[in-house]
Amino acid sequence: MTTAATESTGIGDGIPATTSSKATKVLGWLTLAGFAVLVALAFAWVPEDTRITEQGDVVGQFDAVRLMFVHVPSAILAYTGFGLTFLASLAYLRWRTDWWDMMAHASAEIGVLFGGLTLVTGSIWGRPTWQTWWEWGDVRLVTTLVMVLVFIGYLAVRRIPADVAVKARRSAVIALVGAVNIVIVNRSVDWWENRTLHQQSTLIARKIRDETLFTLSFSFAVGMVLFAWLLLHRFRTAYLQSQIEELEVNEALAERRAEAGISESPGGRP
Amino acid sequence: MFRDAWLIVGKDLRIEMRSRVGLNQIVPFAVTVLVLFAFALDTDQEALRTYAPGLFWVTVLLAALLAIGRSFAVDLADGAADRLLLSGIDPIAVFGGKAVAIAVQLVVLEVLLGAGVVLLFDVTVHRYGLLVCAGLAAAAGVATAGTLYGALVAGLGVRETLLPVLLLPVVAPVLIGATRAFQDAFGVAGAEGWAWLGLLAGFAAIYGVFGALSYGALLEEA
Amino acid sequence: MTLLGRFPALAGVDLDITPGEIVLLKGPNGAGKTTLLRLCAGLCSLSTGQGWVLGHDLNSERRMVRRRVALLGHRTGLYDDLTVTENVAFWARAAGADSTDVYEALERLSLTGRLADTRVGRLSAGQRRRASIASLVVRRPELWLLDEPHAGLDQQSRDTVDTLVRGAATAGATVVLATHELERIAVLEPRVVSVVGGVVRADDPTDSQGPDASSDAEDDRRVS
Amino acid sequence: MTHVGYLIAGWSISVAAVVAYAGWVLLRGRSLSRRVPENRRRWMMPDD
Numbered sequence: 001m002t003t004a005a006t007e008s009t010g011i012g013d014g015i016p017a018t019t020s021s022k023a024t025k026v027l028g029w030l031t032l033a034g035f036a037v038l039v040a041l042a043f044a045w046v047p048e049d050t051r052i053t054e055q056g057d058v059v060g061q062f063d064a065v066r067l068m069f070v071h072v073p074s075a076i077l078a079y080t081g082f083g084l085t086f087l088a089s090l091a092y093l094r095w096r097t098d099w100w101d102m103m104a105h106a107s108a109e110i111g112v113l114f115g116g117l118t119l120v121t122g123s124i125w126g127r128p129t130w131q132t133w134w135e136w137g138d139v140r141l142v143t144t145l146v147m148v149l150v151f152i153g154y155l156a157v158r159r160i161p162a163d164v165a166v167k168a169r170r171s172a173v174i175a176l177v178g179a180v181n182i183v184i185v186n187r188s189v190d191w192w193e194n195r196t197l198h199q200q201s202t203l204i205a206r207k208i209r210d211e212t213l214f215t216l217s218f219s220f221a222v223g224m225v226l227f228a229w230l231l232l233h234r235f236r237t238a239y240l241q242s243q244i245e246e247l248e249v250n251e252a253l254a255e256r257r258a259e260a261g262i263s264e265s266p267g268g269r270p
Numbered sequence: 271m272f273r274d275a276w277l278i279v280g281k282d283l284r285i286e287m288r289s290r291v292g293l294n295q296i297v298p299f300a301v302t303v304l305v306l307f308a309f310a311l312d313t314d315q316e317a318l319r320t321y322a323p324g325l326f327w328v329t330v331l332l333a334a335l336l337a338i339g340r341s342f343a344v345d346l347a348d349g350a351a352d353r354l355l356l357s358g359i360d361p362i363a364v365f366g367g368k369a370v371a372i373a374v375q376l377v378v379l380e381v382l383l384g385a386g387v388v389l390l391f392d393v394t395v396h397r398y399g400l401l402v403c404a405g406l407a408a409a410a411g412v413a414t415a416g417t418l419y420g421a422l423v424a425g426l427g428v429r430e431t432l433l434p435v436l437l438l439p440v441v442a443p444v445l446i447g448a449t450r451a452f453q454d455a456f457g458v459a460g461a462e463g464w465a466w467l468g469l470l471a472g473f474a475a476i477y478g479v480f481g482a483l484s485y486g487a488l489l490e491e492a
Numbered sequence: 493m494t495l496l497g498r499f500p501a502l503a504g505v506d507l508d509i510t511p512g513e514i515v516l517l518k519g520p521n522g523a524g525k526t527t528l529l530r531l532c533a534g535l536c537s538l539s540t541g542q543g544w545v546l547g548h549d550l551n552s553e554r555r556m557v558r559r560r561v562a563l564l565g566h567r568t569g570l571y572d573d574l575t576v577t578e579n580v581a582f583w584a585r586a587a588g589a590d591s592t593d594v595y596e597a598l599e600r601l602s603l604t605g606r607l608a609d610t611r612v613g614r615l616s617a618g619q620r621r622r623a624s625i626a627s628l629v630v631r632r633p634e635l636w637l638l639d640e641p642h643a644g645l646d647q648q649s650r651d652t653v654d655t656l657v658r659g660a661a662t663a664g665a666t667v668v669l670a671t672h673e674l675e676r677i678a679v680l681e682p683r684v685v686s687v688v689g690g691v692v693r694a695d696d697p698t699d700s701q702g703p704d705a706s707s708d709a710e711d712d713r714r715v716s
Numbered sequence: 717m718t719h720v721g722y723l724i725a726g727w728s729i730s731v732a733a734v735v736a737y738a739g740w741v742l743l744r745g746r747s748l749s750r751r752v753p754e755n756r757r758r759w760m761m762p763d764d
Contacts, residue, residue: 019745048718063718070730093487113737117730124726128719146439153436160426170422173484174436177418180476181440188443188469226734233741240748256690257504274586281571281582288573349567352535357586358559
């Protein structure tokens with residue numbers, strides 16, 4: 001890794017070859033600092049989750065509750081990513097600009113990353129809390145799984161070498177159908193098992209400790225900053241890719257013209 | 271527009287009747303899958319009877335992938351897909367025509383497989399009306415979603431592997447709904463079969479509308 | 493400019509064609525002739541530049557273009573499992589023609605008798621090409637785009653193609669074709685246009701536009 | 717503290733996945749950047 005170039009401020013010593021900018025550096029450092037604080041809050045400040053039942057038994061998630069601070073923000077980032085993909089795809093079909101296409105691609109990739117993490121951390125949390133790695137009776141779990149699968153397919157289409165406009169249009173339709181599909185899957189799975197293990201809206205329905213609530217909100221905030229940082233970098237990577245493709249086309253065009261025996265400059269003739 | 275759609279239906283079904291790919295390859299494949307399920311469940315007649323609805327619909331979905339892929343492969347084989355674009359037929363008619371043709375094939379497949387399930391898995395039918403309606407609605411849902419996704423991957427080169435990845439998660443609600451309705455029809459579980467029929471019909475309607483609306487944009491390119 | 497994937501197939505087109513003309517595209521393989529023909533049929537999009545075919549804008553009205561042209565490409569556009577008559581009848585009905593048009597077309601391309609009821613998959617290359625042409629004739633196109641119409645054909649089928657081109661031109665249709673059979677087409681006195689390296693230029697000095705009118709970024713293609 | 721193994725697994729998998737993805741994006745961005753002229757990388761312009 002050539003770290004020297006990125007550590008510099010970027011002004012005065014040439015333009016370093018990275019996708020970083022002032023904005024991403026601020027976001028990056030904010031993420032790191034926020035994460036450090038989150039770890040401290042999650043492990044040192046938040047008390048374990050216990051309740052005493054009327055029979056006098058001690059029940060609750062105990063320290064497993066600390067997994068919530070990665071699981072819940074992951075889920076929120078996943079849905080944010082897919083939501084953004086949906087909106088960007090709509091915008092692409094409306095305005096047909098590469099910008100929206102790249103935005104849809106970048107956010108879908110981040111959505112799949114966090115969707116996968118949601119499933120994994122949910123599983124790890126479910127094992128001690130529900131005594132199972134996977135619970136088919138839970139609507140949110142199954143819906144998230146299907147959604148991640150749909151967007152894995154979406155990314156597979158994006159990876160196919162094909163005409164840029166063709167791929168962009170087809171991907172956009174897949175994203176729209178995928179988003180509509182989430183609603184159908186959610187409803188059908190809900191009816192499929194008319195019961196749910198998931199805590200119905202944890203934040204409102206059950207008594208939740210103030211410390212836990214604050215740390216959860218804080219983890220959302222850190223997650224959002226991380227999301228913005230990742231999205232900027234990923235979007236710029238996609239943009240660079242498109243620039244390189246454009247340069248290659250120009251090169252091939254020049255070659256094609258040379259083949260035809262005309263000079264490169266517009267209007268020029270041999 | 272309806273005339274054009276019927277033209278496409280007639281063309282697709284006539285090709286399938288002539289080539290016998292469905293009868294000679296897809297149906298034997300589906301029956302083989304049923305037999306494999308029986309092997310997997312270890313000759314447990316009771317388990318087979320209980321799970322027959324789910325096994326039946328998984329088999330139908332797998333066979334449907336082949337039928338959908340075939341429907342688009344026929345058009346792409348010798349440039350007929352370009353001709354369809356040049357013909358000036360309304361894209362909605364092309365979508366409708368292909369979906370109806372696929373649905374008809376699926377219904378035929380369901381009838382044959384249904385007979386297979388009754389014979390091999392020893393199930394008895396309690397509600398014929400529900401069985402027929404659910405079969406038709408599920409076929410319509412798979413056909414509309416399948417036609418939309420078939421067009422999405424057509425001409426992308428790797429459609430044989432891409433279609434299952436994209437389509438199967440999308441038709442998961444059909445599997446859930448149709449399985450529940452069949453459980454009720456076979457009397458193996460007290461599900462509310464007619465309510466599930468509503469889900470199947472809704473699915474078919476949503477994908478029918480979505481496919482018809484977006485087909486033009488999908489075909490517009492080359 | 494027209495891109496095939498990332499490859500610029502056409503890099504500069506400046507061409508005007510008047511109705512009823514026969515235009516011969518001449519140039520080495522891979523020069524962009526096929527792409528130019530597909531572009532005129534409305535099957536490719538222009539990456540930059542403008543073009544009109546039969547008065548329709550190639551950027552916004554490709555659907556209007558498509559239904560008025562006939563493109564004979566390397567592939568037949570027929571279904572192997574249907575008979576010749578079924579194929580021609582399908583494309584005829586898709587174009588709104590009726591069964592008398594079908595029999596007339598089959599007659600013109602001598603696809604009668606047993607041949608008419610044979611599945612296309614069992615025909616020879618020449619017979620398939622004739623069936624393909626028959627399924628285009630029924631559409632009564634105003635612009636014929638023929639890509640190597642003679643390739644791989646026997647003597648009889650080649651003559652049929654020549655007759656078709658001549659017939660189309662007499663009927664007032666425009667014909668643009670790419671072929672290596674220059675001497676066969678020469679008797680029709682076509683206008684010769686050269687396609688080299690994705691650049692299309694009319695060789696004929698009487699062409700309405702001077703060479704300066706062409707610019708790098710612009711395709712200017714008119715068939716009015 | 718209860719469930720230590722689960723906690724370590726959950727947190728470390730999350731951190732590792734995000735770091736790996738971020739690293740991949742950054743490295744890819746860097747290698748692509750070298751192939752694109754400076755005037756096409758707007759976000760790096762000093763007055764941005």
